[in-house]
Amino acid sequence: MKIISVDEMRQIEKEAYESGISYEQMMITAGKKIAQKILSETLYLNRTITAIIGTGNNGGDALIALTELIKEGWTANAWMIRKRHDKDNLLSNFQYRNGQTVEYQNDQYFNQLDQWLQSSDILLDGALGIGCHLPLASDYSEVFSHIHSISKRFTTIAVDCPSGMDCDSGECDEHCIHADMTFCIEALKIGEIQNPGYRFTGKIESISLDLPENLPIYQKIKRNIIQRESLNKDIPVREVDGNKGTFGTVDIIGGSDQYIGAPILTGMAAYKAGCGLVNMFVPQIVRDISANMIPEAIWTILNIKDPHAMDLCMEKIIEAKKKKHAFVIGPGLGIGDIQIEFTRKFFEQVQEVSPYSEQNFIIDADGLNLLAALADWPKRLPQLCILTPHPGEFSRLSALPIQEIQRNRVRICEEYAKRWNKVVVLKGAYTVISSPDGRTGVLPIASSALAKAGSGDVLSGIIAGFLSQGINDQFTAACLGVWIHGNAGLIAKERIGNEYSVTATDIIQSIREAITTLIR
Numbered sequence: 227m228k229i230i231s232v233d234e235m236r237q238i239e240k241e242a243y244e245s246g247i248s249y250e251q252m253m254i255t256a257g258k259k260i261a262q263k264i265l266s267e268t269l270y271l272n273r274t275i276t277a278i279i280g281t282g283n284n285g286g287d288a289l290i291a292l293t294e295l296i297k298e299g300w301t302a303n304a305w306m307i308r309k310r311h312d313k314d315n316l317l318s319n320f321q322y323r324n325g326q327t328v329e330y331q332n333d334q335y336f337n338q339l340d341q342w343l344q345s346s347d348i349l350l351d352g353a354l355g356i357g358c359h360l361p362l363a364s365d366y367s368e369v370f371s372h373i374h375s376i377s378k379r380f381t382t383i384a385v386d387c388p389s390g391m392d393c394d395s396g397e398c399d400e401h402c403i404h405a406d407m408t409f410c411i412e413a414l415k416i417g418e419i420q421n422p423g424y425r426f427t428g429k430i431e432s433i434s435l436d437l438p439e440n441l442p443i444y445q446k447i448k449r450n451i452i453q454r455e456s457l458n459k460d461i462p463v464r465e466v467d468g469n470k471g472t473f474g475t476v477d478i479i480g481g482s483d484q485y486i487g488a489p490i491l492t493g494m495a496a497y498k499a500g501c502g503l504v505n506m507f508v509p510q511i512v513r514d515i516s517a518n519m520i521p522e523a524i525w526t527i528l529n530i531k532d533p534h535a536m537d538l539c540m541e542k543i544i545e546a547k548k549k550k551h552a553f554v555i556g557p558g559l560g561i562g563d564i565q566i567e568f569t570r571k572f573f574e575q576v577q578e579v580s581p582y583s584e585q586n587f588i589i590d591a592d593g594l595n596l597l598a599a600l601a602d603w604p605k606r607l608p609q610l611c612i613l614t615p616h617p618g619e620f621s622r623l624s625a626l627p628i629q630e631i632q633r634n635r636v637r638i639c640e641e642y643a644k645r646w647n648k649v650v651v652l653k654g655a656y657t658v659i660s661s662p663d664g665r666t667g668v669l670p671i672a673s674s675a676l677a678k679a680g681s682g683d684v685l686s687g688i689i690a691g692f693l694s695q696g697i698n699d700q701f702t703a704a705c706l707g708v709w710i711h712g713n714a715g716l717i718a719k720e721r722i723g724n725e726y727s728v729t730a731t732d733i734i735q736s737i738r739e740a741i742t743t744l745i746r
């Protein structure tokens with residue numbers, strides 16, 4: 227499903243109009259399809275619907291849907307917040323079919339609205355669509371506030387977006403209508419996948435306007451929801467006669483006295499994602515305490531204070547030129563002058579020993595914090611790097627305040643992927659993945675099951691595990707990894723029975739089932 231801005235939606239409508247499809251025709255398509263979707267559900271026993279109608283085309287869509295439902299034997303009521311314009315054919319068609327209408331000014335105490343809603347299966351929210359500009363006018367605010375106060379017996383369905391939401395930023399009025407379901411017209415709007423917008427949409431269903439596929443604007447929109455259906459073709463095929471070399475090596479550089487488990491989680495996740503071999507480059511203490519947790523790994527003691535440590539790493543980089551490797555730098559590495567100097571030298575020497583490296587690097591956790599301490603860090607990195615910051619790490623890398631990043635996650639991730647010329651995974655609820663070539667994917671998952679220490683280490687391991695198996699495109703590997711990770715978290719929550727008790731180890735244990743779901 228595509229994700230678009232309000233301007234892009236307006237451009238789609240404009241180009242569709244120029245191609246010969248009238249605005250009215252588009253609205254008729256939207257309204258009829260809304261009705262069809264409602265009719266396809268069997269749970270509406272009263273076959274009664276009440277819509278809140280605004281003055282714009284969002285209300286127009288809703289009126290058409292109501293009229294279609296009357297034709298199918300439904301009872302339909304339109305409660306108008308304000309008077310629509312005098313020559314509104316949509317309203318007269320509805321009334322001609324015996325649709326009931328009342329205006330707010332004639333029902334100021336909401337008696338009629340409450341009565342209608344008592345017998346309705348559905349409240350259809352056609353008050354405001356992409357034309358909503360906050361703050362709400364006082365009459366809209368009063369109506370929405372009243373709707374909040376009603377004890378709900380009906381399903382609330384929003385047309386295009388919940389009313390009271392800014393469709394670009396996701397900002398919501400305090401009385402924004404909380405939908406159980408949103409029928410997105412043509413595409414999801416960016417605001418609907420931003421916080422707090424996504425809290426109000428409920429289940430998302432898409433409504434296509436059946437527009438010509440060759441509209442020029444479609445070529446420019448490269449933002450999509452990450453969905454199972456579009457990903458399952460991307461998972462690497464496993465040759466039956468392959469050996470461990472066929473499925474590649476993941477090299478993990480991380481760990482410290484303080485963070486013993488982080489690189490272990492990355493290594494375990496990489497194996498679960500299917501890589502052939504994991505090389506762990508960790509301090510002695512990490513190896514001594516944790517080797518039994520991951521007996522399949524090969525261990526190299528890395529004491530980053532020792533000048534010889536860099537030689538060990540570079541030997542691997544040189545060896546990796548001939549084989550499929552993915553390097554993860556950072557989990558649990560710690561932060562300090564020694565680590566900063568190690569990071570600086572590491573990338574300097576990578577450029578020297580392998581200047582045109584085709585190897586994949588994933589920089590995660592402390593690796594990102596250490597990078598942020600180096601001037602001009604994007605120029606120091608090899609060509610193929612994925613950066614996996616959470617908002618705090620993104621803030622250190624970009625010098626933007628966390629609040630600003632969170633307010634505008636999609637746009638900022640897109641902008642900085644281009645600026646840094648790297649694939650960027652902005653973690654958190656509704657993780658965003660952007661590529662410098664303009665592609666963006668968003669995972670529509672928000673779950674506190676994933677918000678645990680070590681969860682990010684697991685993610686970098688999964689992405690590395692897929693890269694080592696030969697996915698050539700970093701953006702695709704990142705989207706695949708994010709999908710598997712997010713779904714593994716949800717599966718772990720189901721298995722365990724609640725979100726509180728899920729740990730990063732539980733997420734690793736559910737990678738198996740998430741992959742099975744993907745390839746099934």
Ligand SMILES: NC(=O)C1=CN([C@@H]2O[C@H](COP(=O)(O)OP(=O)(O)OC[C@H]3O[C@@H](n4cnc5c(N)ncnc54)[C@H](O)[C@@H]3O)[C@@H](O)[C@H]2O)[C@@H](O)CC1
Pocket residue numbers: 239248249250252253256257280281282283284285287353354355356357358359360361362363366385386387411435
């Ligand atoms: N070609 C078209 O015209 C299509 C339109 N579509 C529908 O039309 C919608 C967009 O229609 P519009 O551009 O008319 O916009 P809206 O239907 O969102 O409404 C805009 C109206 O609401 C008022 N308004 C905006 N912010 C307000 C606030 N804070 N408080 C009170 N009133 C406010 C504006 O003054 C304007 O009268 C889409 O969301 C979609 O539902 C779809 O059917 C697709 C095709």
